[in-house]
Amino acid sequence: MNKLWLEIKKDFKILKRSKLASFIIVIAPLLLIFLIGFAFNAPEEYRLSLGVYSETYNDLTQGIVSSMEETSLNVIKINSREECLENIKLGTQNACVIFPNNMTIGVKDDFVEIFVDTSKSNIAWIVKDITKNKIESSSLDIRKNITNTLIGHINNVEEEAVRLNKEIDDAVKIITTVEKSHSTITKKITKINLETNTQSFKTEDTKGLSKNSEINVNNAVIKLNDLLKEIEDDLEDIYDDVLGLGNSTEHKNILKYINTSNKQMKTLGASVNSPLDEASGSLRTINKRLETLETNLNSLTTRMADSKKVKQSSLDGLKMVDEKINTSLSKFEEVKSSLGKLKDRMASVKIREPEELAQPIDIKVESVTPDQSNLSIVFPQFLSVIIVFISLIIPAIMRVHDKNSTGYVRQILSPVRDFVFVIGTYVTNLIIILFQFLVVVLISKFIIGLDLFQNFFTLLFSILIISSAFIMIGILIGQIFKEEHTATIAAVSILTLMLFFSGMIMPLESLSQAIFNFNNYNPFVMSISIIRGTIFFGIPLVEFGKLITLLILYWATAYLTTMLILELSQKRTFTFLKNYIKTKFKKIRK
Amino acid sequence: MPGDKIISVKNLSVKFGTLDVLKKLSLDIKKKEILGIAGASGSGKSTLLNALTGLFVPDNGKIHYTIEGKEFDLYKNLNFLKNYMGYSLQRPCIFPELSVEENLNFFSGLYDIPKKLQKESVNSLIKLMELQKSKDKEAGSLSGGMKRRLDIALALVHKPKVLFLDEPTSDLDPILREKIWNLIHKINRSGTTVVICSHFLTELEEHCERIALLHAHHISRVLTNSNKDLLSEEWIMLSTRKHKYDQIKKGLTKYEDLIIGIVENKEGMIIKTQNSDKILSTVLKLIKASKDEIESIERVTPSIEDIFKDTLKK
Numbered sequence: 001m002n003k004l005w006l007e008i009k010k011d012f013k014i015l016k017r018s019k020l021a022s023f024i025i026v027i028a029p030l031l032l033i034f035l036i037g038f039a040f041n042a043p044e045e046y047r048l049s050l051g052v053y054s055e056t057y058n059d060l061t062q063g064i065v066s067s068m069e070e071t072s073l074n075v076i077k078i079n080s081r082e083e084c085l086e087n088i089k090l091g092t093q094n095a096c097v098i099f100p101n102n103m104t105i106g107v108k109d110d111f112v113e114i115f116v117d118t119s120k121s122n123i124a125w126i127v128k129d130i131t132k133n134k135i136e137s138s139s140l141d142i143r144k145n146i147t148n149t150l151i152g153h154i155n156n157v158e159e160e161a162v163r164l165n166k167e168i169d170d171a172v173k174i175i176t177t178v179e180k181s182h183s184t185i186t187k188k189i190t191k192i193n194l195e196t197n198t199q200s201f202k203t204e205d206t207k208g209l210s211k212n213s214e215i216n217v218n219n220a221v222i223k224l225n226d227l228l229k230e231i232e233d234d235l236e237d238i239y240d241d242v243l244g245l246g247n248s249t250e251h252k253n254i255l256k257y258i259n260t261s262n263k264q265m266k267t268l269g270a271s272v273n274s275p276l277d278e279a280s281g282s283l284r285t286i287n288k289r290l291e292t293l294e295t296n297l298n299s300l301t302t303r304m305a306d307s308k309k310v311k312q313s314s315l316d317g318l319k320m321v322d323e324k325i326n327t328s329l330s331k332f333e334e335v336k337s338s339l340g341k342l343k344d345r346m347a348s349v350k351i352r353e354p355e356e357l358a359q360p361i362d363i364k365v366e367s368v369t370p371d372q373s374n375l376s377i378v379f380p381q382f383l384s385v386i387i388v389f390i391s392l393i394i395p396a397i398m399r400v401h402d403k404n405s406t407g408y409v410r411q412i413l414s415p416v417r418d419f420v421f422v423i424g425t426y427v428t429n430l431i432i433i434l435f436q437f438l439v440v441v442l443i444s445k446f447i448i449g450l451d452l453f454q455n456f457f458t459l460l461f462s463i464l465i466i467s468s469a470f471i472m473i474g475i476l477i478g479q480i481f482k483e484e485h486t487a488t489i490a491a492v493s494i495l496t497l498m499l500f501f502s503g504m505i506m507p508l509e510s511l512s513q514a515i516f517n518f519n520n521y522n523p524f525v526m527s528i529s530i531i532r533g534t535i536f537f538g539i540p541l542v543e544f545g546k547l548i549t550l551l552i553l554y555w556a557t558a559y560l561t562t563m564l565i566l567e568l569s570q571k572r573t574f575t576f577l578k579n580y581i582k583t584k585f586k587k588i589r590k
Numbered sequence: 591m592p593g594d595k596i597i598s599v600k601n602l603s604v605k606f607g608t609l610d611v612l613k614k615l616s617l618d619i620k621k622k623e624i625l626g627i628a629g630a631s632g633s634g635k636s637t638l639l640n641a642l643t644g645l646f647v648p649d650n651g652k653i654h655y656t657i658e659g660k661e662f663d664l665y666k667n668l669n670f671l672k673n674y675m676g677y678s679l680q681r682p683c684i685f686p687e688l689s690v691e692e693n694l695n696f697f698s699g700l701y702d703i704p705k706k707l708q709k710e711s712v713n714s715l716i717k718l719m720e721l722q723k724s725k726d727k728e729a730g731s732l733s734g735g736m737k738r739r740l741d742i743a744l745a746l747v748h749k750p751k752v753l754f755l756d757e758p759t760s761d762l763d764p765i766l767r768e769k770i771w772n773l774i775h776k777i778n779r780s781g782t783t784v785v786i787c788s789h790f791l792t793e794l795e796e797h798c799e800r801i802a803l804l805h806a807h808h809i810s811r812v813l814t815n816s817n818k819d820l821l822s823e824e825w826i827m828l829s830t831r832k833h834k835y836d837q838i839k840k841g842l843t844k845y846e847d848l849i850i851g852i853v854e855n856k857e858g859m860i861i862k863t864q865n866s867d868k869i870l871s872t873v874l875k876l877i878k879a880s881k882d883e884i885e886s887i888e889r890v891t892p893s894i895e896d897i898f899k900d901t902l903k904k
Contacts, residue, residue, distance in 0.1 A: 006696060010688065013692060409679060410744055413677050414672060
């Protein structure tokens, strides 16, 4: 312990004698913190220049430009697109906004172009954000107007839907009535009996009967006439016979009688023939009428068949009409249901205020940090930068200086073990950092007005852990390199790399996933997280357990590597081991 | 004799990559002696001192220290033995930003010495090194000689048993060199063994009891200088008409113990011996016996530089 203290005292004496080193170690961080403090201790305000260009400005573009002028941006109207872009390249402007010629709402190809120099990423994002916000604010007004019109249309549609619904109801009623009538008609038509039994007339049989009757009558007439003839002939024969038998009165009477009978027979014949002829004639007439009837019946049958076809087609037609009516009714139902849904949906749109619809969610960005000045925002980063830079560069230079010092060999010649000198350098640097931290805290409190005493001990402990890791990495760098300038370059290169991937220059989230994940192990990122958490939110260090463990691991790794390099450079362990193995091997061989 | 020596080096080999710097080097360093190590540039003098002080572990070999009658392997007891050795390297090992006193205080603090003794030691060293007037000056602003004295003082802060000095008088003017040598003798008189590497062979000849010649990766010769004259070595430089040197060589085989070496060249032959009287009479007899005639014969006491050059030629 005594020897460690001697080493630390010696380091401080050497530092004290080197004016440049003293300046770098004590004055530089103070100067830095002063400069940073005064430079950034202002409300969030940017003096950024913005060029705007449009071939012709109308009310819309002029309105946007005017709203931009209300911000902290220095808005300058530029004469040409090329000039506007050139100004960014030359650095005279931070961004350029180009409006389309006579910009109109609703023109598809009209868009506002914002040009920024992304190489100045932080400024570019700020300008882009302000410009975009202003343009979005103007476009919000336009959106409100459009939304207002849309809302009017929606209300009209809603009213129209209600009216249409009623009309559909009426139409459905009418169609339902028609459907009922149609049903009745169908029933009635179905009931019409167009069946005819023409077969029951048996016209052929009747005609046959009539014909037979006529033939029979004619045959009867012929037979009667033949009979009458035979009777007449017989009566003549009898007359002749009686005439032959005498001319007696009796005979005469018989003859007279026979004549009378003959005459009567003839009269009978005449009287029978006449009705038979009439009957025959009637039968012929009947026959003819039967033929006419048959013709009429056939014609009736044909007509009835036609009527049946017509009835069937009418029924088919009615069925189709029925189906159509049903379809129409279901369609009407569908339309009605759709209208109902439409109405419901319309009714579900509770927000009818154009402002609310144009910007349904209000965004209010509130800082969780108590102070809004730029300094308070960047202070943890700057504190980290100062601590990390000093913690890495000074030990690296100190170690090289120590190594290259003529007194270094004499230290090795002493019985004090090498680790004491390494730890001595580490503790010396830790004291320097703590001193600087104390100065920074005091300056912050009494000159800049930032109170770091609230979480002083947590902050102090976190600074101890962070600087410990970086000091040991610095010592390792100093152990690896032989010259101060190469060690400085190496330390600065490592720092630059860590700084570049720290999120201070580029947002971490914009990096590839692999680098983003790898960056979780970037000690600089870890340091910023711890310092930010401690300063801004007063998070206890326990919460940073993982980060602190990692930083301690960095410290241990750097320390062990330094000791290994030291041993190898003196060929001690290596040669000793080699000789030991040789001796053992020889013994085994013997 | 283990009782006499403080350091024993056996078969020490050091390689830098594939280059052999030291190869099977063996050497004993006696207690309280001033041992000079001489060698050509790049012969491995500093490497030997670095190995002896444990600045690195050699590839092979053993180094033992005898402290209070006990033998300690250097690399197994390095931290312990560091308390018994002081090393002033070729380049002064000081912190130039610290003052003379601060340097002394810092380095004395690295050893387990009580504070009171530390202070005494620092003050006496300041006095010994005649740095009283400059004790508050930054070490970096001191002159070369003062830096050297400070460096030696730093090597002595813990009163080591062995002091290793690598080129302690290089870059110094003759007066300062004299001062440094006086200092070394003072330190040696206090009972400290001093091992010095130097290019200044005459200085080594003048001040060291023994000189080890480092050549061809090992100690090729150790010259003893008990009379402060040097080494009791004499050379008989001989030239004959008939050049019958072989017969002389043959005749001298009986006196191997007295002869260090015989060199034949165009001019004649050199017989290196530690007893020139006896050898000279024998040589004369041999010339006579071989019926040769002496052209010239000279008895020379060689300087350390002659011996050094002669060793290098080998």
